[in-house]
Amino acid sequence: xxxxxxxALVGLLTSLRLVAEDTRQAIDWGLQCGLAFPTSSDLKVTTxxxxxxxxGVHLDWxxxxxxxxxxxADAIWFSSGSQDxxxxxLEQRILTQGRNAGVAVEYLHRLSPPMFEGRWALGAGVxxxxxxxxxxxRLSLSGGTxxxxxxxxxxxxxxxGVVVYQxxxxxxxxxxxxxxxxxxxxxxxxxxxxxxxxHY
Amino acid sequence: xxxxxxQTLGHxxxxxxxxxxxxxxxxxxxxxxxxxxxxxNWTLTISPSAPSLAPGQSLQFxxxxxxxxxxxxxxxxxxxGTITSTGLFTASGTATACTVLAVxxxxxxxxxxxxxxxxxxxxxxxxxxxxxQTFGADQTVPDGSIxxxxxxxxxxxxxxSASADGLIQVRHDFLPPTTTLLPK
Numbered sequence: 595x596x597x598x599x600x601x602a603l604v605g606l607l608t609s610l611r612l613v614a615e616d617t618r619q620a621i622d623w624g625l626q627c628g629l630a631f632p633t634s635s636d637l638k639v640t641t642x643x644x645x646x647x648x649x650g651v652h653l654d655w656x657x658x659x660x661x662x663x664x665x666x667a668d669a670i671w672f673s674s675g676s677q678d679x680x681x682x683x684l685e686q687r688i689l690t691q692g693r694n695a696g697v698a699v700e701y702l703h704r705l706s707p708p709m710f711e712g713r714w715a716l717g718a719g720v721x722x723x724x725x726x727x728x729x730x731x732r733l734s735l736s737g738g739t740x741x742x743x744x745x746x747x748x749x750x751x752x753x754x755g756v757v758v759y760q761x762x763x764x765x766x767x768x769x770x771x772x773x774x775x776x777x778x779x780x781x782x783x784x785x786x787x788x789x790x791x792x793h794y
Numbered sequence: 795x796x797x798x799x800x801q802t803l804g805h806x807x808x809x810x811x812x813x814x815x816x817x818x819x820x821x822x823x824x825x826x827x828x829x830x831x832x833x834x835n836w837t838l839t840i841s842p843s844a845p846s847l848a849p850g851q852s853l854q855f856x857x858x859x860x861x862x863x864x865x866x867x868x869x870x871x872x873x874x875g876t877i878t879s880t881g882l883f884t885a886s887g888t889a890t891a892c893t894v895l896a897v898x899x900x901x902x903x904x905x906x907x908x909x910x911x912x913x914x915x916x917x918x919x920x921x922x923x924x925x926x927q928t929f930g931a932d933q934t935v936p937d938g939s940i941x942x943x944x945x946x947x948x949x950x951x952x953x954x955s956a957s958a959d960g961l962i963q964v965r966h967d968f969l970p971p972t973t974t975l976l977p978k
Contacts, residue, residue, distance in 0.1 A: 683893055684907040731902040735893045738870035742902040778861050778901065 620656045628789030630670045636781040640690045642675035648787055662702040669695045685734040696723035713760040721752035725776035750775045766791040838906040840896055846911040847885045855881040857896035857906050865896040889914040
């Protein structure tokens with residue numbers, strides 16, 4: 595399934611590139627930055643207190659007056675979290691630092707009623723996300739302390755929704771949510787994000 | 795030259811988007827049970843748990859993960875023994891207690907430990923000449939031959955075991971076999 599999604603993403607990006615040759619005026623690109631807020635319980639624990647910074651690039655194809663296909667790549671650096679636990683003859687303290695990097699294709703539909711003045715748009719997209727959690731473990735036993743550390747990654751699919759408000763021709767404000775999974779137990783990992791997008 | 799008209803493009807975009815959404819919904823990924831990735835994990839357990847060993851004895855520990863992969867093994871204190879990368883522990887020559895630790899090589903958040911008791915060495919066997927003399931007292935039989943005798947320093951086969959009531963049972967090979975119970 596992951597391979598199929600990758601093929602679909604590559605195909606879409608290639609299609610955008612080909613179409614761009616003839617519809618260059620309908621293509622623009624830009625940068626985005628913003629904040630991400632974990633909403634799933636497990637991600638909140640891993641990234642406590644749970645605010646991350648987001649940076650990314652996007653490529654828009656305005657297929658029609660009201661329809662836009664947006665290909666985007668984002669990277670998020672979450673804040674670090676810590677957890678404590680106690681087991682038989684062992685005390686454990688874990689420091690975790692989560693981040694992710696992903697690509698996505700979104701469909702945006704501009705709302706046409708006069709009250710929205712063509713500034714609002716709703717969208718949905720599919721994402722392919724590489725989650726990374728760097729862990730520092732402190733294991734205290736009677737007689738010694740161990741400090742193992744390591745970084746683990748998982749690649750997972752995700753789906754998301756966005757609401758976009760066009761502040762200016764070249765500037766948009768975006769709010770959205772993304773649902774995915776991560777970890778060896780494939781726990782739910784979702785987060786909300788608020789971004790500013792600049793188009794060039 | 796335009797490849798598609800704007801209206802045709804719009805229909806294609808709609809169909810493409812619907813397909814992408816359906817694909818995304820189908821991409822749930824594999825689900826397995828277990829502890830959470832972001833919390834302290836006690837999924838990993840070591841077996842055998844809390845074993846006892848004689849000095850110099852070896853024991854194979856295991857701490858399998860539900861997702862495969864190996865473990866990094868350690869023993870604390872290090873003077874209590876050695877442990878290999880595969881979990882084979884060899885006790886040192888000193889009676890003591892120690893802790894064996896396993897950390898999953900794929901994710902250090904998964905760890906487990908167990909205590910190991912290294913017991914004192916068993917006492918050496920005791921030779922008791924008085925016991926031989928006691929059982930060798932009746933050494934004559936009617937035909938004049940000698941039976942149930944032992945030459946001094948000759949080993950006498952015997953079985954020593956502990957009974958449930960706490961007595962030590964000594965059984966020798968003289969005829970008829972005789973069992974003597976001694977306080978432990």
